[in-house]
Amino acid sequence: MSALARETPAPQGEPTEAARAGGPGTLSVVGALLRKELLVELRTLESVPGMSLFAVTTFVVFHFALNRSSVEGDLAAGILWVTLLFAGILGINRLFVADADQGGFDGFLLAPVDRSAMLIAKALTLLAYLVVLELVAVPAFALLLLGPPLGPALPELLVTLALGDLGVAVIGTLVAALAVRTRARDLLGPLLALPLLVPIVIGGARATSPLLALTHPQGPAARWLLTMGLYDLVFGLIAYALFDFLLED
């Protein structure tokens, strides 16, 4: 990777040399970015509460739309994943807005740091938002709509959700960076993200479905977890390779 970066007019030169050239290391930069993200989110509370509220409201809507008081198996898995996905999209839409509107990109681009740090920091931020979202949404789901008890299924459900969250975080960050400096940013974000996240939904829903079955609940098939893991890995690498190109002016 470094040889390639040196010989092609890649985004403004060799990243590791930048760190060696006296700039702070990537880890501390990611830390600084995360701290900033947390501060801004705590002050404005514009992402996480909205996402969580949206999820709970959606469960209520589903109750009326499907005319069901209790769901299990395929239907339960589907409702859960779709709701989490759409709530996640809300978070994706807001991910880079503060930076784009308040000149945060320029400030970061002027620093002698590895630009992938922003990708890592933003993906971790989105991941954190999703985890908090699920802390609210999954119990709400168990309370409002889920038929079978959640307890026994919980550990495997958490693993499945974690793999899904990683995928949404990686794809979401890439798509958010793509969409934020366009004219129709709120529309393009979801339009780009949804098809790209279909494999995650497939893997997640198929893996979760046996967990939430009323009779004979079983563990998730390894195949689906592997699919999600592979997807996360491939797109993680792609996002890492392409992100720098999105930050330039």
Added chain:
Amino acid sequence: MERSSRPEAGLIKTNRRAPGGTPTASRPVAYGRGLRALSISTVVAMALALGLVFFYAPLEAEQGFLQKIFYVHVPLAIVALCGFVLGGLLAIQHLRTRDPRWDMRSYVAIHMSLIFAVGTLITGSIWAKGSWGHWWVWNEPTLVSFLIVFLLYATYQPLRFAIEDPERQARYASVFAITAGAFVPMNFIAVRLSTAYLHPRVLGSTSNLPGPMALTFLVSLVAMALLYATLCKYELTAKHARAQVRALRRRLAGEGADTTSRPRSAAPALQPTTAMTAHTAGRPGF
């Protein structure tokens, strides 16, 4: 300042070179080279394929005459998919070299593949209706994957259109093309996995074809690929010609003319270079 339109008419030639040198108003760079040969071979291949499909390939036992749509549907699908992946590869070149011509090629490849993808969906739908009675079936993983890929690539032009700065538009489009290009195979795997064990394949697989059918299929595939290549080359040639006309117009209008008159567009525009209006020895444009 008045613009004269007369010189432009005679200047845009394809595959011909004016003898000797022409004075001030230039000879264009030779583009569209090989276009005629390509078009002819495409027409020949398509005629051959059609002939084979209708007169040579045997009727399939179960589905009868309708099955012949397979020779259109599957080549369309394969060419469209390869085209999408090709668009991603061309986009990688664009990001590596920052040469806008690669972006132009990537755009055309994806644009054309999208059209072929629509064709795939339509022929697949017809086939499904004929064999299974429904205009859409979820059991056929290829068709379903295609729908998802189509929905993704349908955002390519709106994305481009939403970015005004042409350089950034090209760069973001390339990032999208690479991401989507990587997505295509992963998506197919995921959808295939999700349907394989639940329902039998409705529209049949393309492996284990008997001899005559295999030959017909191969010829159809080649014809479709040639058609794709020809259409792409036509579009690239047309865009280059348009850029050249614009460059000449600007040169005729002189310095200080209004150069921002081009409206916002999703399509990449070639940067008019001095090479377009210079007297060159005919380096092929595309």
Added chain:
Amino acid sequence: MAALQVEGLARHYGEREALSDVSLSLAEGQTLVVFGPNGAGKTTLLRVLATLLRPHAGQVRVLGSSLPQQAWAVRGRVGLLGHEPLLYRELTARENLRFHARLHGVAEERVHELLEAVAMSARGGEPLRTLSRGMVQRVAVARAVLHDPALLLLDEPHSNLDPAAIELVAPLIGAGSGRTRVICSHDPTGALAEADVVLGLRAGRPALLRAAGAVDPVEITELYR
């Protein structure tokens, strides 16, 4: 070593030439003032020098490193003060400066130093959105010089600043700071006094480039016609 060495710089925006055939050279410690009407390319030039935009043609050497290949070597040594303060409105002045300090690997004490220097220590704990534009501009100045850059790029630095504030920031970004500076300005008389070299841009092209002593303010106002 020349602080800036630019030859034939060009940058286009689609089919429009934002900058075309710009050449100049600036020695260390000198001040270059760029004049020109809006849309002439002043901000573009500044952003190219700041490594935010890549040159489309020509050679650019900033502090000995050529762009865009060695942009990473330039980044920590250039300070940009543009139209945007590049600060987060929801965070306080102190938090903003601390964030930038961490990005540049600068010690925390410097944040306190600079807040004192721009007289913002007292209100350093309030979110920027509660502060006046003049105060935000002062914090922006602090941000621009936080990492002690060798080259300062200032885009109309005195906008939003009252005369007292201008005096306040003078040791940081003014002639007395000792740094190499490139200033975009609309004020012929004032800025001319500080300049060593003057560049006049019109429609992206250099209309005027010479030592400040040989420039008449009338020529500068001519640019704006």
